[in-house]
Amino acid sequence: MSTARRIRSRNRRGLTLIDAMMSLTICALLLGAIAAAFTASCQAITANDQFIRCAQSCRVAVDQIMGEVRKADAVQVSAASVDVIRPDGSEGTYSYNATAKTLTLTLVGDATPHVLASNVGACSFVADIQPDPKTQINRVVRVTATISVTNGNNTVTLGGSAAPRRALVY
Secondary structure: OOHHHHHHHHHOOOOOHHHHHHHHHHHHHHHHHHHHHHHHHHHHHHHHHHHHHHHHHHHHHHHHHHHHHHHOOEEEEOOOEEEEEOOOOOEEEEEEEOOOOEEEEEEOOOOOOEEEEEOEEEEEEEEEEEEOOOOOOEEEEEEEEEEEEEEOOEEEEEEEEEOOHHHOOO
16 A cells, blocks of 8 residues: 555544534534423423412312311301301401402401412302391302412312301201
8 A cells, every 4th residue: 555545544534523523513402402491391390380289279269168167157248258147156258359450358356367268360259149038137148259270371260159057948
């Protein structure tokens, strides 16, 4: 083999600078795509977690309100609140604050409202009223609550209905 041929074959054995730069560029693009996918996945997980927490707190709040209505001695309902008088005489008000988007419980004697749920997009309370068969005085026979929770692009509407125990006629 001639000397010129040996020199040419030695020069072709490794990667050239251009080959190394191209492979590094491809690796950098792949790592960038993986990092973007990981970031998007973390953001989606965080948004889902926040939505699930909001929805769960509203489920608990609806369950608590309906439980209180079932046990109540007296119930007063407006479009955005439910006043409950318990058998022990204590009173509480469940109310919706549209500006703060919260559902709160305020106990008589305690000026601080307790936030039961946040990110509440809409809330309504409706009372079915019928006259008492004995006294002909109107009384609440059923309370229905509808609450919509919004977090980001996700919305869930929860509902519940309860009849005050003292309103039942057998």
